[in-house]
Amino acid sequence: MTGSHLPKAFTDKLERLLGDEYEAFLASYHHSRLYGLRINTLKCSVDSFLAMSSMELEPIAWAPTGFYYREEARPGKHPYYHAGLYYIQEPSAMAPAELLDVRPGERVLDLCAAPGGKSTQIAAKLQGQGLLVTNDIHSDRVKALVKNIELCGVRNAVVLNEQPEKLQHACRGYFDKILIDAPCSGEGMFRKEEDMAKAWQPDWVVRYAGMQRELLRQAAVMLKPGGRIVYSTCTFSPEENEEMIAEFLTDHPQFHVLPVAMRYGFRPGRPDWVEGSERLQENEAKHGESLDADAASWHQAVREAAEEVKGTARLWPHHVPGEGHYVAVLVYSGSDPVQAGEAGAVGSAMQADEAALSVKAEPERERELEKINRKQPKLKKQRGGSSKQAAEKQPTLDLQPFYDFMREMVPELHIPHLTLHGEHIYASPEGLPDFSGIRVIRPGWYLGSVRKQRFEPSHALAMGLKLEEAARSVSLSLAEPAALRYLKGETLEVPVEQVRCASEDMKPKGYGLVAIDGFPVGWGKWMDGILKNEYPAGWRWT
Numbered sequence: 080m081t082g083s084h085l086p087k088a089f090t091d092k093l094e095r096l097l098g099d100e101y102e103a104f105l106a107s108y109h110h111s112r113l114y115g116l117r118i119n120t121l122k123c124s125v126d127s128f129l130a131m132s133s134m135e136l137e138p139i140a141w142a143p144t145g146f147y148y149r150e151e152a153r154p155g156k157h158p159y160y161h162a163g164l165y166y167i168q169e170p171s172a173m174a175p176a177e178l179l180d181v182r183p184g185e186r187v188l189d190l191c192a193a194p195g196g197k198s199t200q201i202a203a204k205l206q207g208q209g210l211l212v213t214n215d216i217h218s219d220r221v222k223a224l225v226k227n228i229e230l231c232g233v234r235n236a237v238v239l240n241e242q243p244e245k246l247q248h249a250c251r252g253y254f255d256k257i258l259i260d261a262p263c264s265g266e267g268m269f270r271k272e273e274d275m276a277k278a279w280q281p282d283w284v285v286r287y288a289g290m291q292r293e294l295l296r297q298a299a300v301m302l303k304p305g306g307r308i309v310y311s312t313c314t315f316s317p318e319e320n321e322e323m324i325a326e327f328l329t330d331h332p333q334f335h336v337l338p339v340a341m342r343y344g345f346r347p348g349r350p351d352w353v354e355g356s357e358r359l360q361e362n363e364a365k366h367g368e369s370l371d372a373d374a375a376s377w378h379q380a381v382r383e384a385a386e387e388v389k390g391t392a393r394l395w396p397h398h399v400p401g402e403g404h405y406v407a408v409l410v411y412s413g414s415d416p417v418q419a420g421e422a423g424a425v426g427s428a429m430q431a432d433e434a435a436l437s438v439k440a441e442p443e444r445e446r447e448l449e450k451i452n453r454k455q456p457k458l459k460k461q462r463g464g465s466s467k468q469a470a471e472k473q474p475t476l477d478l479q480p481f482y483d484f485m486r487e488m489v490p491e492l493h494i495p496h497l498t499l500h501g502e503h504i505y506a507s508p509e510g511l512p513d514f515s516g517i518r519v520i521r522p523g524w525y526l527g528s529v530r531k532q533r534f535e536p537s538h539a540l541a542m543g544l545k546l547e548e549a550a551r552s553v554s555l556s557l558a559e560p561a562a563l564r565y566l567k568g569e570t571l572e573v574p575v576e577q578v579r580c581a582s583e584d585m586k587p588k589g590y591g592l593v594a595i596d597g598f599p600v601g602w603g604k605w606m607d608g609i610l611k612n613e614y615p616a617g618w619r620w621t
């Protein structure tokens with residue numbers, strides 16, 4: 080890689096912005112991209128993973144559970160990946176969720192979440208306590224999000240496929256923490272994804288800025304007083320980064336930047352790029368003409384906001400071992416939730432034009448993202464729908480087979496709240512807002528379905544359980560061929576001694592949780608020495 084694939088309009092702009100630093104920036108394209116994975120501490124501790132993994136791993140300085148791996152290690156092709164023991168994630172992309180500072184028990188919203196890298200990171204920080212609402216506007220990408228939430232064994236997530244515009248009315252002042260990992264022009268990924276660089280167009284920047292402005296405004300409404308928003312992009316353009324934050328602060332004076340510690344090679348955001356902003360200059364002209372009385376205080380607010388962006392962080396590929404990112408941490412000091420539609424002078428002036436433009440921009444980049452996502456296995460479509468629709472359509476479901484299964488298989492599992500969608504049964508977190516009219520894809524942890532008086536446990540249930548929670552299980556070892564054969568969907572011959580039953584009166588016959596090296600990977604049905612494979616077709620090892 081030499082940087083020759085970079086669009087000229089992009090390099091010209093970066094040269095102008097970076098001045099003396101530009102050569103070092105360009106030189107970073109002579110280095111190969113770096114590969115990262117994050118250990119999923121919902122399933123195992125960092126120490127225990129390091130003790131059992133044969134991969135050569137180097138810590139990522141800003142993410143305690145993150146590690147660099149060598150390309151040839153191919154961690155996506157390992158049974159531990161199928162057990163959800165880690166998530167493959169670009170190293171710089173681990174920074175935003177770290178800066179969100181999530182604590183167990185909090186209510187967290189990941190507004191633009193698919194395919195779920197940061198959501199699974201947040202879920203690990205919640206440690207099963209509190210609530211993760213994870214949303215994405217694109218229904219295809221939500222499928223990958225659902226899959227990753229299930230793979231990682233997240234029990235306390237609700238997955239939505241909704242426009243934030245609608246969500247803000249249902250969730251006003253509800254969340255302690257909100258992550259906006261915004262759709263962006265993706266310039267920071269040009270080393271990792273050459274096709275993205277080829278598809279890039281100079282006008283993407285302004286188009287994405289229109290979407291980002293809306294997302295920030297909508298997220299503010301959903302934040303609790305005292306709460307925190309982390310805004311992140313994987314792009315370099317000031318329009319989508321410092322300018323976006325400065326404008327938001329000018330419009331929302333009760334929000335402030337919580338300065339990011341400039342460690343690990345993180346660099347401060349650039350106030351000079353805000354002051355030179357064409358958009359602000361245009362607005363300045365408007366203010367000069369029409370708002371004489373307010374003009375002085377507006378200028379003062381812009382100056383202060385520009386100063387604050389010094390506390391936001393730039394992750395440049397020539398300063399950190401990772402791709403390009405931007406992160407801003409915003410805290411809200413108001414005592415009441417923000418009202419929907421509260422728009423300040425700067426944003427409202429250009430909002431309408433850009434909203435119209437933004438609709439056109441996204442498909443181009445989304446096509447690129449889709450190509451990348453196609454590498455991931457597809458998830459079978461399952462029923463979702465709003466809770467209102469569900470309530471209207473819900474026939475009476477005989478839950479006895481479900482209760483019987485749960486009592487026998489996971490007697491100690493406490494499920495605070497059940498939600499039914501047709502024959503599908505979910506364990507929902509408590510205290511959810513009223514999601515009537517919202518597209519809910521997963522109202523909680525999917526447990527399974529009752530069909531023809533039988534309960535079929537879901538793969539998500541298996542992946543969310545710990546081996547010791549299941550009363551009947553079959554343990555395989557990574558060292559034996561049966562482990563891989565199970566992941567390929569084959570029927571296995573398993574001696575009765577290998578079926579563990581929690582009590583003497585329990586028969587080895589029927590459903591059992593199958594685990595590799597002690598980590599659940601799915602269900603099997605055992606009878607007379609044969610383990611019928613219940614590993615879902617879409618998840619199989621190929």
Ligand SMILES: C[S@@+](CC[C@H](N)C(=O)[O-])C[C@H]1O[C@@H](n2cnc3c(N)ncnc32)[C@H](O)[C@@H]1O
Binds near residue numbers: 198214220263294
């Ligand atoms: C940078 S990607 C998110 C990556 C994700 N946070 C992760 O770590 O895996 C941005 C996402 O925003 C979604 N998106 C775009 N416009 C949106 C909107 N208005 N509301 C919610 N999500 C949106 C896109 O579908 C895309 O999946």
